[in-house]
Amino acid sequence: MAQLLLNDGTRVTGKPFGALRSVSGEVVFNTAMTGYPESLTDPSYKGQILVLTYPLIGNYGVPGKAIRENLSTYFESDRIHVSGLVISSYTAEYSHWNALENLSDWLMEHDVPGISGIDTRAIVKLLREQGTMLGKLFQHDENEVEFYDPNKDNLVAQVTVKEKIIYPGNELQIILVDCGVKNNIIRCLMNTGATVIRVSWDYDFTQDNYDGLVISNGPGDPQLCRETIRNLKKAIDLGRPIFGICLGNQLLSIAAGATTYKLKYGHRGYNQPVLLCGTMKTYITSQNHGFAVDPTHLGKDWKPFFINLNDGSNEGIRHQNKPFFSTQFHPEASGGPTDTRFLFDDFMEMVRSFKIRQE
Numbered sequence: 001m002a003q004l005l006l007n008d009g010t011r012v013t014g015k016p017f018g019a020l021r022s023v024s025g026e027v028v029f030n031t032a033m034t035g036y037p038e039s040l041t042d043p044s045y046k047g048q049i050l051v052l053t054y055p056l057i058g059n060y061g062v063p064g065k066a067i068r069e070n071l072s073t074y075f076e077s078d079r080i081h082v083s084g085l086v087i088s089s090y091t092a093e094y095s096h097w098n099a100l101e102n103l104s105d106w107l108m109e110h111d112v113p114g115i116s117g118i119d120t121r122a123i124v125k126l127l128r129e130q131g132t133m134l135g136k137l138f139q140h141d142e143n144e145v146e147f148y149d150p151n152k153d154n155l156v157a158q159v160t161v162k163e164k165i166i167y168p169g170n171e172l173q174i175i176l177v178d179c180g181v182k183n184n185i186i187r188c189l190m191n192t193g194a195t196v197i198r199v200s201w202d203y204d205f206t207q208d209n210y211d212g213l214v215i216s217n218g219p220g221d222p223q224l225c226r227e228t229i230r231n232l233k234k235a236i237d238l239g240r241p242i243f244g245i246c247l248g249n250q251l252l253s254i255a256a257g258a259t260t261y262k263l264k265y266g267h268r269g270y271n272q273p274v275l276l277c278g279t280m281k282t283y284i285t286s287q288n289h290g291f292a293v294d295p296t297h298l299g300k301d302w303k304p305f306f307i308n309l310n311d312g313s314n315e316g317i318r319h320q321n322k323p324f325f326s327t328q329f330h331p332e333a334s335g336g337p338t339d340t341r342f343l344f345d346d347f348m349e350m351v352r353s354f355k356i357r358q359e
Contacts, residue, residue: 018107022138031269043180047150061099090116155220179218215248244326286333
């Protein structure tokens with residue numbers, strides 16, 4: 001048997017699967033009905049024990065490790081980033097045209113433990129009422145690991161690319177600051193035809209001759225990304241187009257004068273409605289973040305871009321005169337199914353227009 005212990009004393013018992021080891025981290029939940037291979041490989045889950053609300057997990061297995069254009073075809077990164085997995089019902093019997101193995105074997109390959117047979121509805125209800133908690137997932141001795149708060153560490157430094165990677169395209173040069181980027185963001189940028197230059201979170205891109213700048217998603221507290229924020233402040237002065245996604249929204253907002261705060265239990269999963277400010281247009285989005293922007297002290301000429309229709313929190317900012325904008329949600333996802341991918345086209349139009357004006 002295995003147990004999940006929360007730091008308020010809540011203890012539940014279930015069946016272990018995956019790696020048989022003890023872990024600790026921040027316990028969060030995801031409301032999506034599908035997509036566990038993508039979620040587990042999302043670097044934004046670094047340091048977290050993930051509770052999936054959909055009751056049946058494992059029924060379509062895990063896809064193969066195909067590579068296309070130097071990126072994993074079916075995963076959001078090259079490894080599992082969650083510390084542990086909590087589900088209701090697990091099945092090792094899977095059926096899908098591109099599945100090659102079951103979920104438990106895949107978790108075991110990456111040394112990640114899971115626990116099944118849990119009333120995940122009760123856990124989610126507790127997290128919604130009390131807020132995100134710290135937890136331990138163990139098989140025998142709860143003292144094997146201490147409670148661990150990943151938000152005290154710079155998680156971005158743990159998931160960023162180590163060396164510059166170039167995805168060749170046309171003459172437009174897009175710097176992608178990797179704070180824990182999902183592969184599909186890279187694909188969407190490559191689909192625009194531009195050359196994508198992927199750099200680490202602390203790389204001083206302001207010394208490079210680029211046409212546009214993208215700040216990616218990533219895990220943890222944005223205030224710990226001091227180098228990125230410092231470089232963003234310089235980039236704002238340069239005036240070249242900037243597009244922030246998820247954590248990138250928080251980092252750009254801080255550079256623009258705003259503050260951030262920790263959400264009670266975060267926004268993780270699909271079907272998150274956001275409103276385009278100044279319109280009646282609503283988009284259904286995919287999200288994964290535990291922090292949000294307080295836009296109260298945004299600098300002059302900055303305005304909120306989107307707001308969350310569930311809780312009114314900020315979902316993006318934009319500059320009224322310069323080609324800068326960001327979104328808290330993931331426009332590369334397929335929420336509706338491609339509702340907000342137009343933002344990549346909008347960004348590239350800004351890049352082309354800015355380049356023409358400079359020539």
